[in-house]
Amino acid sequence: MKIRTEADLISVRQAGLQKLQPGKPRIAVGLATCGIAVGGNRVYERLREIIGKEGLDITLVKTGCIGYCKEEPLVNITLPGNPLVILHKVTEADAEEIIKQVRKGKVPAKKAQCRVPAWDHVTGCTIEYGKGFPKIPLYEKVPFFKGQKKVILRNAGLINPEDIDEYIAVGGYAAAHRALTGMGPDAILSEVEKSGLRGRGGAGFPTGQKWRITRDEKADKKYIICNADEGDPGAYMNRNEMESDPHMLIEGMIIGAYAMGAEDGLIYIRAEYPLAIERLKIAIAQAREYGILGKDIFGTGFSFDIGIAKGAGAFVCGESTALVASIEGRTGRPHPRPPRLTDIGGGLFGYPTDLNNVETWCNVPVIITNGSGWYAKIGSKGNTGTKVFSLVGKVDRVGLVEVPLGTTLGTIVSEIGNGGANNKRVKAVQTGGPSGGCIPARLFDTPVDYESLNKAGSIMGSGGIVVMDEDTDMVDIARYFINFATGESCGKCVPCREGLKHTLLLLNRIMAKKGTKKDLETLALLSDTIVATSLCGLGQTAPNPVLTTLAYFKEEYDALVKP
Amino acid sequence: MDEQTLDAIIARYEDPSGRLLGILGDIQDQEGHIPRESLAMLAEKLDVRLSQLYSLATFYSYFSLTPVGDHVITVCMGTACHVKGAPEILQALEEMLGIQRDTSEDGKFCITTDDKKFTLEIARCFGACSMAPVLRVDGNLYGYATKEDLPGILSEYGWKP
Numbered sequence: 130m131k132i133r134t135e136a137d138l139i140s141v142r143q144a145g146l147q148k149l150q151p152g153k154p155r156i157a158v159g160l161a162t163c164g165i166a167v168g169g170n171r172v173y174e175r176l177r178e179i180i181g182k183e184g185l186d187i188t189l190v191k192t193g194c195i196g197y198c199k200e201e202p203l204v205n206i207t208l209p210g211n212p213l214v215i216l217h218k219v220t221e222a223d224a225e226e227i228i229k230q231v232r233k234g235k236v237p238a239k240k241a242q243c244r245v246p247a248w249d250h251v252t253g254c255t256i257e258y259g260k261g262f263p264k265i266p267l268y269e270k271v272p273f274f275k276g277q278k279k280v281i282l283r284n285a286g287l288i289n290p291e292d293i294d295e296y297i298a299v300g301g302y303a304a305a306h307r308a309l310t311g312m313g314p315d316a317i318l319s320e321v322e323k324s325g326l327r328g329r330g331g332a333g334f335p336t337g338q339k340w341r342i343t344r345d346e347k348a349d350k351k352y353i354i355c356n357a358d359e360g361d362p363g364a365y366m367n368r369n370e371m372e373s374d375p376h377m378l379i380e381g382m383i384i385g386a387y388a389m390g391a392e393d394g395l396i397y398i399r400a401e402y403p404l405a406i407e408r409l410k411i412a413i414a415q416a417r418e419y420g421i422l423g424k425d426i427f428g429t430g431f432s433f434d435i436g437i438a439k440g441a442g443a444f445v446c447g448e449s450t451a452l453v454a455s456i457e458g459r460t461g462r463p464h465p466r467p468p469r470l471t472d473i474g475g476g477l478f479g480y481p482t483d484l485n486n487v488e489t490w491c492n493v494p495v496i497i498t499n500g501s502g503w504y505a506k507i508g509s510k511g512n513t514g515t516k517v518f519s520l521v522g523k524v525d526r527v528g529l530v531e532v533p534l535g536t537t538l539g540t541i542v543s544e545i546g547n548g549g550a551n552n553k554r555v556k557a558v559q560t561g562g563p564s565g566g567c568i569p570a571r572l573f574d575t576p577v578d579y580e581s582l583n584k585a586g587s588i589m590g591s592g593g594i595v596v597m598d599e600d601t602d603m604v605d606i607a608r609y610f611i612n613f614a615t616g617e618s619c620g621k622c623v624p625c626r627e628g629l630k631h632t633l634l635l636l637n638r639i640m641a642k643k644g645t646k647k648d649l650e651t652l653a654l655l656s657d658t659i660v661a662t663s664l665c666g667l668g669q670t671a672p673n674p675v676l677t678t679l680a681y682f683k684e685e686y687d688a689l690v691k692p
Numbered sequence: 693m694d695e696q697t698l699d700a701i702i703a704r705y706e707d708p709s710g711r712l713l714g715i716l717g718d719i720q721d722q723e724g725h726i727p728r729e730s731l732a733m734l735a736e737k738l739d740v741r742l743s744q745l746y747s748l749a750t751f752y753s754y755f756s757l758t759p760v761g762d763h764v765i766t767v768c769m770g771t772a773c774h775v776k777g778a779p780e781i782l783q784a785l786e787e788m789l790g791i792q793r794d795t796s797e798d799g800k801f802c803i804t805t806d807d808k809k810f811t812l813e814i815a816r817c818f819g820a821c822s823m824a825p826v827l828r829v830d831g832n833l834y835g836y837a838t839k840e841d842l843p844g845i846l847s848e849y850g851w852k853p
Contacts, residue, residue, distance in 0.1 A: 163820055166835050360816070360817075439710060443751065456713075457708075458712030460751040528822060609771070
């Protein structure tokens with residue numbers, strides 16, 4: 130079946146809602162990579178076995194991850210007329226009890242973490258599950274969820290990512306339909322511009338402006354690319370976005386393609402994410418079947434399709450010109466810009482190319498559905514919308530956290546994350562991966578926005594927040610990142626290739642307690658030189674972990690060196 | 693890898709976008725490494741220079757030119773894993789497997805035991821940071837790993853003390 134009219138979309142939506150609320154019990158197991166690794170698939174298989182053996186009338190589905198990774202495996206249960214109940218730390222041994230309780234119209238109370246009487250999917254659809262189970266805490270009372278605002282993760286862990294009907298049920302593809310049938314490219318561009326959306330890959334370039342530059346370029350072919358290489362160690366929000374809600378990304382790309390006049394889209398994704406690749410392939414095939422991708426989308430005459438290009442593990446390929454080289458089948462070595470990707474001659478195979486991060490694309494459908502005015506009210510001035518962070522390291526509640534931009538580091542680490550794990554004192558956080566820096570606990574009133582993080586010497590990056598506690602050796606952290614950047618330097622320019630190598634040698638000497646005060650001076654001078662003279666972003670930002678630890682944790686260096 | 697298998701892999705990639713890395717990735721997935729003969733055969737079939745393919749195979753960390761053992765153990769060295777003890781996990785594995793740290797000819801951390809049973813390698817980040825430290829054996833992830841867990845995990849793959 131091909132979806133053309135709004136009525137077509139509504140009829141699929143009805144079918145999808147039937148799947149989400151089938152009028153019989155529905156059990157959904159959180160099966161993103163993290164859920165699978167801690168035994169989610171064994172829970173799923175055991176449940177399937179029992180349901181099959183006893184011929185029970187219970188729907189069993191896979192979902193993605195709601196983000197509370199510490200409590201995985203997570204299972205949610207919907208009994209008709211009752212709230213959706215999230216069970217935590219479920220093992221295969223719990224499967225019998227779950228089924229026993231579900232058959233009695235109940236849920237296993239001991240495993241219940243919280244209940245959701247109604248869920249706002251943000252894209253014009255609120256699902257009313259029902260009242261009941263008053264003894265189970267409400268979702269919004271759970272400290273980990275309380276401070277969050279789910280816009281990008283609105284469907285994650287609730288819908289089946291391998292079923293397009295469920296995405297359509299909660300308002301999916303309505304934005305793309307409206308954009309292609311009722312709005313011109315100019316209206317879309319102006320909405321994205323007015324929303325204030327900035328690039329979620331880390332640099333924060335205004336998305337609408339990049340789109341307009343690409344649109345204004347005159348060429349007979351244009352590409353749009355999604356950067357799903359997620360190379361920052363310590364960051365995994367893009368993986369979850371693709372594993373839990375792949376259609377959200379596809380819908381964003383369709384709207385962008387139409388606005389920019391591109392017919393070819395690519396998702397450049399790291400090979401280390403096999404499940405995300407598989408789910409994207411399923412999602413793309415389903416979208417084609419409904420006529421949402423391919424020729425003559427929604428019967429509008431507009432054609433657009435998406436291919437998948439796998440990366441092969443090179444951090445530098447997050448740099449735009451290196452990424453394009455990689456897709457073209459060359460080694461990922463950056464070249465000076467201009468020409469930029471958006472220029473004729475600068476993009477993929479020489480065609481003007483727009484490149485955005487996974488999460489940037491994911492923001493687009495909700496902007497079109499709810500309007501730029503609605504979106505711009507979230508977050509702070511100049512930093513609109515929400516951002517998903519992976520809160521990991523030595524923090525008590527690890528997981529994916531979505532908050533409005535401008536939320537302070539303290540709120541994220543202390544309130545949502547509950548401070549250090551095992552009652553240890555939190556010393557610092559590292560944001561932005563190898564290009565970012567370490568921010569000490571005394572600066573935790575810093576709002577998480579592009580400018581404030583820069584002022585503190587770090588960067589937003591793609592959203593990794595790694596927490597360090599009193600036991601973490603900050604000089605070792607600096608060496609860790611320099612070692613990483615040295616290995617990932619493409620070797621093209623001297624400051625990065627040689628400078629980082631000597632930074633690493635200096636740090637090794639200091640850590641072996643053979644360094645001197647003079648070495649610390651050399652370290653700072655060398656870092657400044659690498660920042661000022663490297664060719665691309667990798668080299669220009671690689672010394673940040675050294676510079677920030679030197680600025681904020683100088684005493685740890687001093688304690689290691691001879692006078 | 694025989695010619696027929698290679699042809700089947702090549703046939704999966706009609707679009708030039710992502711073609712070379714895609715083909716090399718599929719060879720890597722299937723063989724556990726990229727055999728020299730496959731590179732030569734591929735160069736001939738696609739009419740690209742062998743040196744270009746070699747540069748790709750050595751530039752990108754996902755590819756390995758060295759044959760691997762029956763089971764591949766990959767330790768994640770991401771930031772979250774690092775602060776939670778990945779270096780100690782790696783060291784414990786080296787001791788258990790009786791191997792010396794070394795880097796292979798293409799400059800990557802990848803060591804195989806003499807009996808060709810196990811290969812130990814490191815990864816930049818699996819993106820499974822919530823359960824750090826993490827290791828992977830033949831595609832199965834093990835989270836919240838401790839040194840004490842390692843004998844139990846490895847014995848699933850036929851390791852004996």
